[in-house]
Amino acid sequence: MRVALFVTCVNDALHPATGIATVRLLERLGVDVDFPLAQTCCGQPQYNAGHRRAAEPLVRRTVRAFAPYTHVVTPSGSCAAMVREHYPRFGENGLPGRTYELTEFLVDVLGVTDVGAHFPHTVTYHPSCHGLRLLRLGDRPLRLLAAVAGIELRELPGAEECCGFGGTFAVKNPAVSVAMGRDKLDAATATGAAVLCGADNSCLVHLDGIARRTAPGTEDRAGPPPAPPRPVHIAEILAATEDDPYRFPEPVR
Structure with missing residues (x-):
């Protein structure tokens, strides 16, 4: 299993601790996580605003960045939905089937619900x-x-x-x-x-x-x-x- 972190723009720019936490969590569960440096925006803001032509280069870049990986995990339902629901409209059908929102990956792929966490609040x-x-x-x-x-x-x-x-x-x-x-x-x-x-x-x-x-x-x-x-x-x-x-x-x- 080759797993990559798709950190997303919001997390990268505003909440990098979420990306770091995702890697720490997955590594604690025995997953070897890679971070493709070529990843940028997935194109969702442009696509949602109706600018399909502006989104397309970002879609193609994202697909190339994650091409080597069997599983792509993102701590963002929003960006996962962009890839899964809208990338096929650009003719990209490979990456959507390999992209998972974090909780999906934990429950459906790793088969765990108890990840050994402690949060007394x-x-x-x-x-x-x-x-x-x-x-x-x-x-x-x-x-x-x-x-x-x-x-x-x-x-x-x-x-x-x-x-x-x-x-x-x-x-x-x-x-x-x-x-x-x-x-x-x-x-x-x-x-x-x-x-x-x-x-x-x-x-x-x-x-x-x-x-x-x-x-x-x-x-x-x-x-x-x-x-x-x-x-x-x-x-x-x-x-x-x-x-x-x-x-x-x-x-x-």
Whole structure:
């Protein structure tokens, strides 16, 4: 099995710790992971914006970069969905069948749900739209989280509702996007969880940005609002162990 990490633009530019955590996790499970340096953007922003011609060179480059590998793993349902659902429209049918979102790879290929993780915090999980509707990840992420030692999972009300990011949607429709994000944050905050977990950092960045700029749900409350949960990618939770715990940037409540 030749496995490559498809780290994605968002993780590379904004959350490299997620890529590092993915490699640490897979290596702990006995997987030898390579990182093709030729990888760049998969073309999703251009394609979603309707610029197919601009996306095509990026599609071809991505296919060439990962050609030697039998399995390509990415900690992003969004980018995995781009490859799986839209690359065939460019006539590329090889890479889609070899590309896996991280939780799919763990459960379906490696056949594990208990990865030996330890995360002693309260957590609520937001399923991103691409993972939920295009990849149909189902309960795979929750099964993995449920097996983590020390974790306390709390159900997220309205979990299947979109967070409002939607890639270029957040740029073209900022008011609607923020309103949707506020609703999601209110639901997550109401769980009382310390951590909001997701499998797409694009969603988590969107929600974190709103949380930093606004106080969700404060209009009808007296006194200071409860703090929203901190966003943490599922790869970083699964990579954490008792000997090598996840370290929050600031003290967690």
